[in-house]
Amino acid sequence: xxxxxxxxxxxxxxxxxxxxxxxxxxxxxxxxxxxxxxxxxxxxxxxxxxxxxxxxxxxxxxxxxxxxxxxxxxxxxxxxxxxxxxxxxxxxxxxxxxxxxxxxxxxxxxxxxxxxxxxxxxxxxxxxxxxxxxxxxxxxx
Numbered sequence: 001x002x003x004x005x006x007x008x009x010x011x012x013x014x015x016x017x018x019x020x021x022x023x024x025x026x027x028x029x030x031x032x033x034x035x036x037x038x039x040x041x042x043x044x045x046x047x048x049x050x051x052x053x054x055x056x057x058x059x060x061x062x063x064x065x066x067x068x069x070x071x072x073x074x075x076x077x078x079x080x081x082x083x084x085x086x087x088x089x090x091x092x093x094x095x096x097x098x099x100x101x102x103x104x105x106x107x108x109x110x111x112x113x114x115x116x117x118x119x120x121x122x123x124x125x126x127x128x129x130x131x132x133x134x135x136x137x138x139x140x141x
Contacts (some may be wrong), residue, residue: 030036
């Protein structure tokens with residue numbers, strides 16, 4: 001029975017070099033494969049189509065945002081116009097209420113003055129009647 005002979009250094013180095021060459025040849029064969037080139041071209045086309053769709057979606061999104069911004073601006077303008085109209089109406093109502101309050105106060109003051117004049121006239125008449133009655137009582141007839 002013969003014993004197993006271990007390979008020496010040269011045999012190991014040549015075997016390793018041959019394995020590296022075989023691996024490199026296998027890799028180059030795959031890299032130069034026309035089917036692989038077709039797959040790479042198809043992937044590049046898919047990537048380009050994806051970029052085109054993204055650009056279209058972005059453009060559509062920007063158009064929508066511009067439309068929404070314009071609509072918000074119109075709504076804000078309408079709201080401002082409505083607010084100004086409401087303020088004008090409120091100011092007009094406030095002025096009318098003030099005018100009415102002034103008229104009512106003037107009318108009440110006029111009524112109070114008239115009432116005071118009437119009350120004074122009635123009081124003066126009572127005083128005069130009392131004074132006249134006193135004169136009659138003093139004179140005796």
